[in-house]
Amino acid sequence: MTAPTGAAISIAGCGKTYPDGTRALSPVDLEVKAGETLVLLGPSGCGKTTLLRLIAGLETPDAGGRIAFDGADVTALPIEKRNVGMVFQSYALFPNMSVIDNVAYGLRVRGVATAARRAQAASVLTMMRIEALAERRIDQLSGGQRQRVALARALAVRPRVLLLDEPLTALDAALREHLRSEIDALLRRLAITAVYVTHDQAEALALGDRIVVMKNGAIAQVGTPREVYFRPADDYVAGFVGITNRLEGIVRNGRFETAAGILPVAAPDRAKAHLLFRPEAVRLVSPAEATLVFQVAQVEFQGPRQRVTLNAGDGARIIAEAPADLDLAAGAAIGLALDANRYTLA
Amino acid sequence: MHSADRLARLFLLPLFLFVAAFFLLPMVRLVGVAGSGPNGMAEYVAILTNPRHFATLVATLALSAAVTAATLAIGTVVALFLARNRFWGRPLLVSCLTLPLAFPGVVVGFMVILLAGRQGLLSSLSMGLGMGRWVFAYSMAGLFAGYVYFSLPRVLVTLMAAVEKLDPALEEAARSLGAGRFEVLRDVTLPGIAPALMASGAIAFATAMGAFGTAFTLATRIDVLAMTIYTEFTLNANFATAAALSIALGLITWAVLALSRNLAGGGVAAAG
Structure with missing residues (x-):
């Protein structure tokens, strides 16, 4: 059948x-x-x-x-x-x-x-x-x-x-x-x-x-x-499906500008915008390689992976999932990479 | 033994006294009285072999069965309608339908006479239409109408509660499988409210078997068991026969209630 x-x-x-x-x-x-x-x-x-x-x-x-x-x-x-x-x-x-x-x-x-x-x-x-x-x-x-x-x-x-x-x-x-x-x-x-x-x-x-x-x-x-x-x-x-991170900012000259830095986006200029993405959609990289930089607030080791809470400069908090072997310490700066097909700009 | 247990038994004493005074003693006395006549304990056989008493017994059973069937049929239709439809004035209608609960048998009899007596509504109506005089108040038909009216509220209240408790998804499931209205009623709704039908049917039956006020109001010559007992007892002073008939009435009604309690799985009590 x-x-x-x-x-x-x-x-x-x-x-x-x-x-x-x-x-x-x-x-x-x-x-x-x-x-x-x-x-x-x-x-x-x-x-x-x-x-x-x-x-x-x-x-x-x-x-x-x-x-x-x-x-x-x-x-x-x-x-x-x-x-x-x-x-x-x-x-x-x-x-x-x-x-x-x-x-x-x-x-x-x-x-x-x-x-x-x-x-x-x-x-x-x-x-x-x-x-x-x-x-x-x-x-x-x-x-x-x-x-x-x-x-x-x-x-x-x-x-x-x-x-x-x-x-x-x-x-x-x-x-x-x-x-x-x-x-x-x-x-x-x-x-x-x-x-x-x-x-x-x-x-x-x-x-x-x-x-x-x-x-x-x-x-x-x-x-x-x-x-x-x-x-x-x-x-x-x-909000209804899974955990969602949200960053407030503006879109100017093909860049989303927020407290944590910038992200190149393909969108028209907008005075008020927010970026939505999942905890597992991000890659944590060294701050030098990234355009978005956060401060590690909390690290929760879960066995196969770790859940990391990150502070943006404006007080916003996001949650990211990281591989279990990544060395993270509270207070350290960390870069965040986000592929174009893993976020929504609204 | 715990002192608390002893105290509990002490508190149960009034219950034992009550049961003894109002249940055991009268029953034993009744059985004794039935055997005190010229026939002795053969009085029980005598009431069955006496053609008039036997006919009365059969007529009472037939009347009660008919009242039960009619009450359940009307009650089911009305309960299904009222439980599923919400409309203006529904609460008022429901409370009106339960009004007969407040009336004694004599008032019900009076109402039957107003409806179908010699000067009653039906009589004037049929006379006005030139169809002769319709009078059925003073017969078994009048008694039937009165008892249905009397039992309907009890049946209705029980059935409405049962219908409202039925999971609406049951009927929807049956319909999704292709069942039409009749099949849903036969296979889902009626089986679903069967315990309530048994329980309220037993109450209607017991009420019709034992009710006296309505029969007494309508006519003294209606041959139902309660009237016969009254006649034997007060007019003929035939205590033994009256007692034997009472026992027979009690046993039959009790047997029907016990049977329906077994089939319905509890929740049946005589009323009226």
């Missing part, structure tokens, strides 16, 4: 305003390629779940919005007609049915005969390596097992689109990481179109082919995990 089995999703001008007047989502345009894993990332209330529910068909967009699967308009179709698979944070397994009956449920409502649907459900359970749980009751399962069953149930109907709403949030940290890599492998193997909602940046970076960072009901940035991480569109995205 290498050819995409999922549908391409096209979202055009879809906003959502609730009857009480709250605007959960400003009109957005978004294309999801067939077979792609798209992550909607943002804090609670940013509109990511609303967007997912619009794609699912659990909510209808405000007038003018349009959603299409593989070019066919599905805006007016309710969720039961869209052939989507859905996985919820609360698992939402049917407690009155066994594991295999849960997984076979979608086939049952499609009228597949008992023997055939049980066989099909059993093969999905095998794929998820939980065939031993087939006859268990739901309340006999752990959280991780429940979410595997929920995934199996969603996949058993061969959906065109798989929608996951914070599927790992209810699990503890170790299990979360384990299941995350399992889901990642599964989505790649099935080449299914998946939309994955999370507030966890680590999940987003690990799982997404592309990430949509959302803020206050609007899209802040769409990009690959690397783009979003290394070249955040603005302060908000930078």
Whole structure:
């Protein structure tokens, strides 16, 4: 199964305003390629779940919005007609049915005969390596097992689109990481179109082919995990994904001028600018070789590397990661080198 | 033994006395009275072989079963609607729906007569339309209407709480798998509120089995167990039969409650 089995999703001008007047989502345009894993990332209330529910068909967009699967308009179709698979944070397994009956449920409502649907459900359970749980009751399962069953149930109907709403949030940290890599492998193997909602940046970076960072009901940035991480569109995205350093200054004659020195940049003059970059995006060099010079404030040895806090002249502090063997002492001057593709000038 | 334990037992004494005075003694006395008639302990067999008493027993059971079914059906529909829709005046409507909780059986009976009695609303309406006089207040139908009205609030309150506790994601998950409205109701919603249905159904059943005020207000000739017990006891002074019927009424109701408690896993108590 290498050819995409999922549908391409096209979202055009879809906003959502609730009857009480709250605007959960400003009109957005978004294309999801067939077979792609798209992550909607943002804090609670940013509109990511609303967007997912619009794609699912659990909510209808405000007038003018349009959603299409593989070019066919599905805006007016309710969720039961869209052939989507859905996985919820609360698992939402049917407690009155066994594991295999849960997984076979979608086939049952499609009228597949008992023997055939049980066989099909059993093969999905095998794929998820939980065939031993087939006859268990739901309340006999752990959280991780429940979410595997929920995934199996969603996949058993061969959906065109798989929608996951914070599927790992209810699990503890170790299990979360384990299941995350399992889901990642599964989505790649099935080449299914998946939309994955999370507030966890680590999940987003690990799982997404592309990430949509959302803020206050609007899209802040769409990009690959690397783009979003290394070249955040603005302060908000930078602050939400990983640690971000920020230097204030001005741009003049193709140079960013700040308290720590200058950096050649390809940007027009600007009276107020700031430079955003990641701790691991910098190289620490001897002050003589650098145009940006800082004073070492603190060194934290972490084994494989060290985390260094640096003072700029104007009181700004930045954090840099350095190799474990670099000799650094608090109070010493240190140069900082930054490649052009590792920062954002905003 | 710890002195604290001894103290605790001492404090439990009033409870034992209370149970003995108001529960054990009357029950034992009732069983004794039932066996004190000319038939002796065979009185229990006599009430089953007496065609009139047996018919009354069956009629009471049928009425209670019908009341339970109707109350649950209406209650489920209303609870689903009220739990999922927010509209202006909803809190007022909910509090109005629980109003019958405050009425004694005699008032409920009075209201049934106002609705379906000889001078009642339905009667005037059907007369005005030239369709004859509709009167059903003084029969099993009137009793049925009264008991449904009486039990609905209890059932409704329990069911609404159960519906609100259901994870909405369950129904959404079923729908995402292709289930339509009917399938969602059958496979997810009803199983989800089954314990509440069992619990509130048992309460409705027990109330209908034992209620007396409404029946007494509507007509003295309605053959339900509570009325028969009253008649045997006060008019015929037939203490043994009245006691045996009481025991039968108690045992049947208790058995139904116990059964539903087992099926529902606790939380059932008789009311009314």
